Amino acid sequence: MKKKKIRQKRDKTKDFVKEQYAQIAREGTLCCPTCSPCDFDVVKQAMNIGYSERELKNIPEPALMGLGCGNPTALAELREGETVLDLGSGGGIDVFLAANRVGRAGHVIGIDMTDEMIKKAREIAGRYGYHNVEFRLGEIENLPVEDNSIDVLISNCVINLSPDKLKTFKEAFRVLKPGGRVLISDLVTEGELPDDIKRSFEAWAGCIAGALQREEYLSTIKKAGFKGITVVSEKSFSEPGMDSRLSGKIVSIQVRAYK
Numbered sequence: 001m002k003k004k005k006i007r008q009k010r011d012k013t014k015d016f017v018k019e020q021y022a023q024i025a026r027e028g029t030l031c032c033p034t035c036s037p038c039d040f041d042v043v044k045q046a047m048n049i050g051y052s053e054r055e056l057k058n059i060p061e062p063a064l065m066g067l068g069c070g071n072p073t074a075l076a077e078l079r080e081g082e083t084v085l086d087l088g089s090g091g092g093i094d095v096f097l098a099a100n101r102v103g104r105a106g107h108v109i110g111i112d113m114t115d116e117m118i119k120k121a122r123e124i125a126g127r128y129g130y131h132n133v134e135f136r137l138g139e140i141e142n143l144p145v146e147d148n149s150i151d152v153l154i155s156n157c158v159i160n161l162s163p164d165k166l167k168t169f170k171e172a173f174r175v176l177k178p179g180g181r182v183l184i185s186d187l188v189t190e191g192e193l194p195d196d197i198k199r200s201f202e203a204w205a206g207c208i209a210g211a212l213q214r215e216e217y218l219s220t221i222k223k224a225g226f227k228g229i230t231v232v233s234e235k236s237f238s239e240p241g242m243d244s245r246l247s248g249k250i251v252s253i254q255v256r257a258y259k
Helices: 002-027 042-048 053-057 093-102 115-127 165-175 201-205 214-223
Strands: 083-087 107-112 133-137 150-156 176-189 227-236 250-258
Touching (some): 042 053, 093 150, 107 115, 115 133, 150 165, 165 176, 165 214, 214 227
Parallel strands (some): 107 133
Antiparallel strands (some): 176 250, 227 250
């Protein structure tokens, strides 16, 4: 009975998050009362979390949607000809950045569980002539990707949305080639969050309620089989409108690890 309740809660959480991001895709930007105000500047937000002005000028403007907590492509050391997988690709910002780095000989796959996001990203790719990318509908806990087929896996503030993070990291491990690497930007916590926030569906969708404590997050990556786990950068994370009780408790980290 307990397992059934846990499964039901996970399903409800996932359904709520899915609908929230479908709404973002339809409206073109983030409008979340627990995160950022509806009128915030998406370019400024992107630069605040690590994207350079030059990078933003070299990707399609419609891919900027005010999502994410870092810039995983900046630290992934992508090379010409590599195959890259982006978990939770949204409008495609990191897919397009990665595509610019791996070139015509490379290939970038974006995975998203939301039909609306996949449709939007595919339209952008077609309109702007990106021929080395593709977008697949799927969940990060069950990736529609072959074993041992990916050189580099990236993800930007998405794994914290998963109700089953260990399964997600095991899937990441499965699809990577031996010696492959991950570079993940995500949110973790320092200390316990208030119970009402942990129970809030809106806080889940806002990338807060599902965040693990820092050491638990890194331990989960290790349990999935990864080696050489390193936090390559971290900083305190806050956004306009964030609950004052979260001050100093949310940290944006970028983690590198190897298969």
